Amino acid sequence: MACSCSLFLILLTVTGCDREEDERFPSGHHDPIEGDGEMVPINVKVDGVDEFPGGAVTRSGEILTKIVQPLDSTYDSGYDVETTIESLLPVNPVQTRGNMANMQFRVVAYKNNSITAANYAGTAVYSTNASGIASIVANTATPAAVSGQWVLRPGTYAFVFYSYGTNSAPAALSGNWSTTVTHNQDFMLCQKTGVDVKADASGQCLLSGISFSRQCAQLQLCVVAKEFNNNTVQQCAATISGLSNSPVTWNASQTTLPVTGTSGTLNVAWTNPNATTVNSNVYKVLPQTNRTLTIKFTTLKIGNGQMNNAITVSATSRIFSAAGNYKITVSIVPNYISVRSYKWARGNLYKSGSNFYFEASQSNYHGGATEGGFIGWNTLDIGVGKYNSGNYSTANDPCYQVVPPGTWETPSDGQLQDLINAGVTYSGSPKGFWFGGNNGVFLLALGSRDQSSTTINNTISKNGAWAFYWSRTPSGKTAKGLNAMQGNNSAGIDNSWARPDGRTIRCVKR
Numbered sequence: 001m002a003c004s005c006s007l008f009l010i011l012l013t014v015t016g017c018d019r020e021e022d023e024r025f026p027s028g029h030h031d032p033i034e035g036d037g038e039m040v041p042i043n044v045k046v047d048g049v050d051e052f053p054g055g056a057v058t059r060s061g062e063i064l065t066k067i068v069q070p071l072d073s074t075y076d077s078g079y080d081v082e083t084t085i086e087s088l089l090p091v092n093p094v095q096t097r098g099n100m101a102n103m104q105f106r107v108v109a110y111k112n113n114s115i116t117a118a119n120y121a122g123t124a125v126y127s128t129n130a131s132g133i134a135s136i137v138a139n140t141a142t143p144a145a146v147s148g149q150w151v152l153r154p155g156t157y158a159f160v161f162y163s164y165g166t167n168s169a170p171a172a173l174s175g176n177w178s179t180t181v182t183h184n185q186d187f188m189l190c191q192k193t194g195v196d197v198k199a200d201a202s203g204q205c206l207l208s209g210i211s212f213s214r215q216c217a218q219l220q221l222c223v224v225a226k227e228f229n230n231n232t233v234q235q236c237a238a239t240i241s242g243l244s245n246s247p248v249t250w251n252a253s254q255t256t257l258p259v260t261g262t263s264g265t266l267n268v269a270w271t272n273p274n275a276t277t278v279n280s281n282v283y284k285v286l287p288q289t290n291r292t293l294t295i296k297f298t299t300l301k302i303g304n305g306q307m308n309n310a311i312t313v314s315a316t317s318r319i320f321s322a323a324g325n326y327k328i329t330v331s332i333v334p335n336y337i338s339v340r341s342y343k344w345a346r347g348n349l350y351k352s353g354s355n356f357y358f359e360a361s362q363s364n365y366h367g368g369a370t371e372g373g374f375i376g377w378n379t380l381d382i383g384v385g386k387y388n389s390g391n392y393s394t395a396n397d398p399c400y401q402v403v404p405p406g407t408w409e410t411p412s413d414g415q416l417q418d419l420i421n422a423g424v425t426y427s428g429s430p431k432g433f434w435f436g437g438n439n440g441v442f443l444l445a446l447g448s449r450d451q452s453s454t455t456i457n458n459t460i461s462k463n464g465a466w467a468f469y470w471s472r473t474p475s476g477k478t479a480k481g482l483n484a485m486q487g488n489n490s491a492g493i494d495n496s497w498a499r500p501d502g503r504t505i506r507c508v509k510r
Contacts, residue, residue, distance in 0.1 A: 028103050039151040041196055041204040044126055046134050049100040049212040052325035066360035076407040078337040078473035083313045088325040099132040112193055113156045120176035124150035125169045154198045160252045161190040165459035180247035183266050186284050188212040191255055215257045221268050221280040224331040230303025231276040237299035238268040244286040259287055287322045339436035340422050341416055343509040349353045351382045356398045363430055369454035375503030377479045385451050388501040392472045399507035408507040410472035413480040413493050424491045431465045434485045440469040443467045446500040447485055449502025468503045
C-alpha cells in the first residue's frame, strides 16, 4: 500500500512550565526531578514509517503463485478452486515511506550505548497528530523534568522506538527489556545507537532521523465466483493456520521480530460481501519463512449454495516478509473450457510424485524431459521410452487418474479434430495455438521428448517449435495425435506417432 506523498514529522517545541505547579504530576507518576542540574531535555523528530512495499511469496523470490484443485475430490462438481497468492507491489515504487499520523510510540533509552536491561536509563511515550507532528504524552516520561519533559544525563545512549500502530500508548517493556506481539498488531521499530546526548544551543537534545520499519506483513483474502447460476458471494469466513507462533516475544536488542513455530492461526472476516468478487478485511500477520499454510472456509455461500467447510487450500513453502503486502485470491471457477462439442481441461497434464495434475494455467508447463509434462502413449510411467504397446485402457490413461478419478480421459483423434475444426490461430508469446478463439483452448508448442534419450525436439525455446498432443486412438503399433507447427494458423492429425515418444496431453471430459 503506497502513499501519494512522504511527510516528515516536525519537531514540536516543548514549552517550559512554572516549576511550582507540582500538582500537574498526580500520585503514582514517576517523580519529577526538582533540580534538573545537568539533565538534558529530550525532543524527538520522526521522519515517518515504511509503507508495505510488497515481498516474495516463496523462497525463490517469485511474486505470484497459483494452486489449482477440485472443488470436491470425491466427484466431479464441475468446478475447480484456483488459489492465487501474490505480493502486491506499491502503486508508486519510489514512494516507500508514509506519514506516521495519529499514532503513539514509546522510546526507551539505554546508557553506555548498550541495550541491556541493566543499562536501562528511562522511557517516554510520544503521540503524533494528523500531520505527523510528535509531542510527548503527559505523565509518561521517566525521568521527567517538572515541566513533564523527558530528560537524561549527558552520555552516549542507544535508543529503541516501538509502536503498535495505534493511538494508544504502548505498554512499557517487561523488566525494561521485552514485550509480546501477536497477529493483527501493526508492530513497528526503530533503533538508534551511538547517540551523544548533550545540550545544544537551545539547551536541549534532538533525536532526529527516526524512521520506523514495519515488522509484520499485511494480508487480505479475496473470493471470486464464476459461472454459477447466481455468482453472488453472500457469506464468507475463513481461518488460516500454520502461521508463526502468536504471541512472539521481542526484546529491545532485536531489530526484527523473531520467527518461531507454526501454531499461529488467524480468523478472517468479510464485512461487506454480496458481490461476485469480495475482499476480506485487511490483517497484519507475523513474519514467516517456508511454511505450509492451510486456509479453510468455515462459511461460504454462493447464490443459494451453502458450502461451509467444503473448501480447504494448502499452500507449501510460503513466506510472509516483514512489511510485505500479500493477497490470496480463491476463485471458484468451472473446471473446463468448452469448445464446440467438448469440455477441455484448463491446462496441460503433468505428473508430480505419484499423482497427475493439471497445470495452473494454459501457459504453464513442465518443460524438462523428466519433469512430468512429457509422457509416452497410454502409460502412467513418465520415464523415457515408457509406453503401452497394447490396446488403450482407462487403467493406463493418466487423464483418468486426475482427482476426482474417472472425470477425464485422453482425447480421441475425433475429439482433437473437432478442436481443430473450431479454428486455429498461432500465438508467438508464448509459442502456441488458440483453438476456438482467444477464449478457447490454448496448446503450447512444447515439442516432444526423444523415445530413447532426454533430448527435447522442436522445443518451445527454439525456432521451429511444434505442438505434439497425444490422442488415445491407436494406429497399429503407433498412435495418433495432433500436431501444429510454429507460425502456422493450422493443425492436423498425425496417424503414425511412435508410442515411446514423450508427448504432451490435454485431457477432455468423459
